[in-house]
Amino acid sequence: MQFHHYGYVSGDPRVQPAAGVGIDRAEELPDEVDVLIVGSGPAGMVAAAQLAQFPGIVTRIVERRPGRLEIGQADGIQARSVETFQAFGFAERIIAEAYRITEMAFWKPDPENPRNIHRAAVTPDDPSGISEFPHLIVNQARVLDYFAEYAHNSPGRITPDYGWEFDGLDIAQPSADGTVPEYPVTVTLERVTGVGVGAGDASHAAPLEGARTGERRTLRAKYVVGADGARSRVRESIGASHVGAQSFHAWGVMDTLAVTDFPDIRTKCSIQSEAGNILLIPREGGHLFRMYVDLGEVPEDDHGAVRRTTLDEIIAKANDILHPYTLDVRNVPWHSVYEVGHRVTDRFDDVPLDEQGSRTPRVFITGDACHTHSAKAGQGMNVSMQDGWNIGWKLGHVLDGRADPALLETYHAERHVVAKDLIEFDREWSKLMATKPEDLGDPTELEEFYMRTFEFPAGFMTQYEASMIVGGAGHQGLATGFPIGKRFKSAPVERVCDGNPVQLGHHHRADGRWRIYAFADAAAPAAHGTALADWANWLREASDSPLVAFTPDGADIDSVFDVKVVFQQPHAAVDLGRVPTTFLPKNGPFGLTDYEKVYAIDPQHDIFELRGIDRSGAVVVVRPDQYVANVLPLGAVDELAGFFRGVVLPR
Amino acid sequence: MQFHHYGYVSGDPRVQPAAGVGIDRAEELPDEVDVLIVGSGPAGMVAAAQLAQFPGIVTRIVERRPGRLEIGQADGIQARSVETFQAFGFAERIIAEAYRITEMAFWKPDPENPRNIHRAAVTPDDPSGISEFPHLIVNQARVLDYFAEYAHNSPGRITPDYGWEFDGLDIAQPSADGTVPEYPVTVTLERVTGVGVGAGDASHAAPLEGARTGERRTLRAKYVVGADGARSRVRESIGASHVGAQSFHAWGVMDTLAVTDFPDIRTKCSIQSEAGNILLIPREGGHLFRMYVDLGEVPEDDHGAVRRTTLDEIIAKANDILHPYTLDVRNVPWHSVYEVGHRVTDRFDDVPLDEQGSRTPRVFITGDACHTHSAKAGQGMNVSMQDGWNIGWKLGHVLDGRADPALLETYHAERHVVAKDLIEFDREWSKLMATKPEDLGDPTELEEFYMRTFEFPAGFMTQYEASMIVGGAGHQGLATGFPIGKRFKSAPVERVCDGNPVQLGHHHRADGRWRIYAFADAAAPAAHGTALADWANWLREASDSPLVAFTPDGADIDSVFDVKVVFQQPHAAVDLGRVPTTFLPKNGPFGLTDYEKVYAIDPQHDIFELRGIDRSGAVVVVRPDQYVANVLPLGAVDELAGFFRGVVLPR
């Protein structure tokens, strides 16, 4: 955490000074906003938290609930999400209060006595150490609280406007001469009261409407982000179609406090018995657990019958499945019948597929609004957060004048593929979990699928294709452990200035900046005459260097690009006095040196080995959302300049 | 973190439900209080935070400042203090914002050119891995903030009463028939305004008095804790004498933002040059650093002259010492001339030394009020916090009816020795640091002393002597790695219920409870017939078992003693169904099982090996402040019962 350099910070350094429109933020919703986010679930809150780092932009987030979410909904937090929390500054706090999954147990009918279940297998949860962060379980409400805190403590000082329901929108068409109004989207909202704070609507359930007040208003926006969940009206308003199986699967979900002799009650379990299936998720705090009790496929002519399944029925069924163990339920703070199909929307913005590229999208949909699926792989909240981050930084860039609006077209292009893959994965996993053990080809098929595909539900299979913001794989060989298009996997290094062991990736906060990592050639640090020094001097001085071309006048030199170096030597062998000054910029009102850009290997865990980095050095470019954008040789300065000319606008 | 078992917790689980006197805490200072703490520095705040866990007790803390400390004072946080922060629930947060010391550099005159300094040595800061926690630097104000948060979020809901100055006190003597009034201490306070929030008074400096309002009041207390710093009036009011060298040493201290070519500006350094000495402490946030510039011994006839040393003079001297490097100071948010002698008060309570044991002490002094010394070993705040914790849990026990008032006599007995040792250590270290390099016997004497004595300043040399709360060393051989009287050094284990790798000691929160760790014999878990099972069954059932004798009726069985077991097997080999139920108590309104008391070894770091625990098992008793109170064989149930009969009162 870096602070004090703009003046002494006496209180919590997580509270950044307000800036721009955050200084005097209007209490009431203004008539014109740059970005209107609809819905304060995971997708909307991440987008808001990211945009709060762009205090030049007027961002508002409307939510029909009267206040924060209090209970229920999702709870599975994949490691990729914890990495994201780290970027938003709250990983260590949420880890401290969450349940951590280290193993998963598989219970099946006991072959000796199939009426009983027995523990058939236990598999480690992260067999390959895919992230330095754990796999967690914690209620969605707490995740939202932390993002809300970040949004509020960021320079833009964003807080949700509660009690407003999105009703519809209208996008102005270009006039005859092709001009578009500055605020082309007109949005209609209605004041609502009394929407349950623990409620929400899964895709098939009836919407829980609040008392309508009749108080309506319109406002105009440059862009709208629909993060309004499975029954999204924003999706409807842009005429996108939600495609997918009409068939729904229902689960009785209950957050439970109970006494039981089932020995794995604090372990994540898949329980398959002759009486049905349970997915058991231990929860934060050491006592609560969640059970998803399988209620089967919902027939077309069900007409909501499944939704009338009572809590007592769910509990009875759970006891049946757990036989010979029993569940003596003492308290159920939340339960629901959670029904979803596998659906994905055909497009994630307002531009019809056959018109893509012809105009700037103005309305985006994110999260459950554009993809729904079962809860079993614990994906909904996680994928939604990545949607929100993706659109958040892109809107920030465009509205801040850093990038061309064409950047916004990459949102659909990138996230639609992810959603389709997710639905595919979830369909397979759900089918497997619902299959009777005796019908499986191989009795270990389930746990093997789980182990084999682990990387997917952990959130690390996303690999964006080449685009204006993702380079080609031409030089991938220089850093094989940083696959282009995948998220930058952190590794240990040592900070030169103080010898502190740190994770290189953890300096990458969700501040909207690009990271450029220069992995040095083998030469000792020198101001001139090494491949690294030549690159660094070019970056500092050349007119086509992205630093020179794209950093606004008067701004800190690292305000758009945060450039770091990692030397191949241990930290004691790196003489700070010989490190090119590109990596020791002087910033802020006092012109103080930033010492946190110069790293050395951790001799016990050499990052060059761990990440397959060529000893001749390499440049790794990372996007604001932590995805690797490019890998280049130190010598390829023209390619680097060219890459950024395709992304960032000169200032 | 355990929660939800008393009902669903929707918000931050760190906020515990208010209880007892915390439910309707009076805004204004009441006329009668159980404990009055004077001063909200580290000693007072820790005592308040601990007492906030005893919501049956009316505790108030008065402070003459108008609000929180904002700047300045101490910043060195030894690992023992970070362990303490863990117990108070904020270690992970303060670590995230603090500077971490991993090395110390020693700069000396360059033998080639003694006018210049050169780096003579670099030593690791924690060569022996003495704690799983780091050595940190962070401003005292933030430490106080976190304790304030804990005190406020605890059941007792304690917050400081600002703007009150302690004026004096009077202790009622027993009447002719020996009775003592219920509230024997009458305290006079005065309302003050305008004391600087960044200010304070080191022992020799003029007190910074606020504007007196003349508004005075008295209140009556059962006990008073003087945590009012070096010029303590509470100390004065009990007639204790502050003994020690009259000679003072002065340092110009400045918290600095500067540009410099000194390469170790982000490393803790001892700098000895021909022009004088500097202790350099990098600070949190990556830019700020503190320099202690030696201003030498203060002559008897100085009459405050040294205090008139200007900031410019300090800066000029620093530049002289750093030659050939330069320091271009851009901003100094805080500076002070910090003068202290080495002093310790003869007694830490109101009972004269020759009357000790004859009556219950009513007034205690803690922290700088009873010991002052140089800032160079970074001890002041740390030792003060341990004082506060020590008196805090003891007052909690006595006022809660758990222990006899005789317990309070151990406060002086335990902490006075620590203070004396501290002064001794500091005297030696200060002398060494002030010695001209050419006058040292061996040029490496300084760094060798630092390395050799590392355990002391890290806070781990404290070892309490045998007393009513510290057993004899008779069975120490059963657990050589848990020295009786020293703090319980945590070690990794695995939680059986979920296989999570955890630190055994981290479950020990500052909740006022004793911990009893049963290290099992080698047998597999069984409900009967093993040494462990016999011990566990005795503990659950025998009339002289501390659990049976001392747990109040209707309270959770672990409300006074938290009993845990560690098996010698890996977690997968421990069948929860066979673990004695002593370790799986059912608690709270729903009678839910507590699964967080059963542990297994971590096969990679076997706690039995790491802590020298006998394979026949052992019982380790740990006090509420994390000090080991006793080590006993599993079979020695009479000794265990006897030990607690000497401490805890039957309910």
Ligand SMILES: Cc1cc2nc3c(=O)[nH]c(=O)nc-3n(C[C@H](O)[C@H](O)[C@H](O)COP(=O)(O)OP(=O)(O)OC[C@H]3O[C@@H](n4cnc5c(N)ncnc54)[C@H](O)[C@@H]3O)c2cc1C
């Ligand atoms: C009842 C329920 C139970 C669930 N259970 C599980 C589960 O057990 N496990 C699991 O993994 N996932 C579960 N989910 C799904 C998971 O919560 C979602 O995948 C995740 O929250 C998606 O995030 P989101 O931001 O896209 O949408 P949401 O979290 O649904 O957020 C949408 C937000 O928009 C608001 N909103 C909706 N319409 C409007 C409007 N017109 N105007 C203004 N605001 C509006 C809603 O109030 C809500 O706050 C559940 C969801 C629901 C609703």
Ligand SMILES: Cc1cc2nc3c(=O)[nH]c(=O)nc-3n(C[C@H](O)[C@H](O)[C@H](O)COP(=O)(O)OP(=O)(O)OC[C@H]3O[C@@H](n4cnc5c(N)ncnc54)[C@H](O)[C@@H]3O)c2cc1C
């Ligand atoms: C100006 C200053 C600079 C220091 N610099 C350093 C340093 O550089 N490095 C270092 O290691 N240590 C330093 N210290 C010492 C370090 O801060 C102390 O060792 C530590 O704070 C001791 O904690 P304490 O709680 O015992 O006392 P303190 O932190 O001194 O707290 C005492 C509190 O009591 C209040 N108080 C005093 N008298 C009254 C009264 N009559 N009525 C009500 N309230 C009262 C004070 O306002 C204060 O808040 C400094 C102390 C001071 C005062």
